[in-house]
Amino acid sequence: MFSSSLKTASLRAWLFSFATCITFTATSVLAEDTKLSGTLVVVNKKADTVSFIDLQSKKIKYTLTTDKGPHELAMRADGQVAVVTNYVGGNSLTVFDVQQAKKIKSIDLSRYPRPHGVLFLKDQKKVAVSSENSNSVVIADIESGKIVKALNTQQKGSHMVALPESSARVYTTNMGSNTVSELDVESGVLLRKIATPNVPEAITINKDGSELWVGSNEGGLLTVYDLKTQSEVKQWQGFSFPYRILLTRDEQFAVVPDYKNDTLDVIDVKNKQKVHRIDFAEGTGPKGVTLHPNDRTLFLSAYGKNKVMAIDILTGKIVFELPTGDGPDGIGYSSHILP
Template sequence: MVRLVLAAALIVPSGTIAAQSLVITNKQDATASIISLADGKTVAVLPTGDGPHEVAVSADGKLAVVTDYGAQLAGRTLTVIDVGTRRVLATHPFGDHQRPHGIAFLPDNRTVVVTAERGGAIVLIDAVTGAVTAEHAVGQPLGHMVALSPDAKTAYTANIQPGTLSIIDLAGGSDPVVIKVGTQTEAIAAAPDGRTVWLGSNNTGLVFVVDLNSRQVIDSVQTSGFPYRIAFTPDAALAIVTNPESDEIWLIEATTRAIRTRVDLSSSQGGKRRPFGIVVAPAGDRAWVTMSASAEVAEIDLRTGTVARWMATGQVPDGIGYAR
């Protein structure tokens, strides 16, 4: 299903390009933090809608869009941030849908692809105008997270309750392809080489590898706890998995599926840090991981598998994006 909608009022982002920074959603505070990577300091804390879960940053580093998932009441908005000027540009309605969650930018640096957890759809929204430009059926309930193919022509959703992967042609005209993967599939990442999609199973600790040519599960990796989020290095050599229950991230060789290392993120003071969201630097040498229980973000040196530094966030940080 595809629906086209006319554009709304224009909101123009500034021409300012931010220095390297992180944009992090703080679920408990209903805010987004912008952290400068030059010194690790928070340079802005901006209001969002209730329960901000995920965030996507445009490739040019100018815009960040936060999904306002909601708390007790279902969220129905997206918060648009000008990263360079560190201000909220707009709060856009989420079409006719509720519970926006997974989000990714298209290469035009203004269109975002967002999962409608209630509604069984992905929604394409112009972040500048707020217009809903298209909707595509997922074909399954609880489409939670979304990933894009390297050419951004195909979207992939992890559908929690049925334990499936949906493959959606963003050009429209065809029904989604649905592949049974496992159970409680939430985490998802598409390999940058376009060959596989990886999904995490919350209740088994398994990370499944789906071959996009055969459209079948070809392998799995057993992790501890549950694999909350997955990200790849740009060269597709390494998959990084966050495990909040074991307070670790796992670095997995993408080709062999061998475990390169497990990075222990537990606190020396006791108590859980619970690593959640993850983003990888364009150079592939660093990753940043939010700590939901300790209000921190860790900078990980992927070459050595060690923590380079810790930075403070708001309360219950979750989604994270990188602005170059």
């Protein structure tokens, strides 16, 4: 009897110790996550501004104006320069010095209206910008402010861009033609048109350029293509508006915010299996996504709530939330600390 009681007491003590250990570990991780440093630059579509948010204080430190109708944002690899596309009425790029939190210049794209998707090329001096109304990809030199060239997608409604690590080719989702254009950046030649389910918008490609991911709005589909074999690898249903697709830097995970479903899917890239789906409150409107350098903390703009969420993609938990301006969308991370 005594022996049994002793064993029970010992078991309880062990369980308490184990639980305490788990709680301590979880608290330690959470504490570490909440001490992330650096700067988020977030596009506020409804306000024609960008918010510069300090991650340590979790407050908006500066609000700067863009041209009219800003949508997307590209951050240079060193985190010092951010480029915003002014899609609705602006027809321009606004370039910001992140470290000094100031506007550098505006680049006129009136010949290439409705500029939307934007990414830095490998040289980190030029950006590739999709122009929806001219059905082209514009290569713009950020330092000189000049247009280097325009690549004709030969399709309608070229909306978003994707670049492999080499930047030798650029890919656009063509919402009006239900295709993806593959273009040679140097020559400007259209290499191929890839048929997709209706109204493709979201797009990304892996580093070596072998695997293309596309989100289609009309059928709520997410499709992965093998570009070497020109075949479909995997397709998921059950989306409503798969707004963006982002791969982690180590390419282990893909994250897909669904603007209309108010969800975020995390997918195992290698096994092509969903890890989990995170459900948000109705009206959250998840849109823009960017990663912290730890490659597991995701910053997600909540368009309907005027905030940014920091999410642990492994656990699916929201670590903290940050204020933004009106209608946050495009977002980028910089390691620079604001003055």
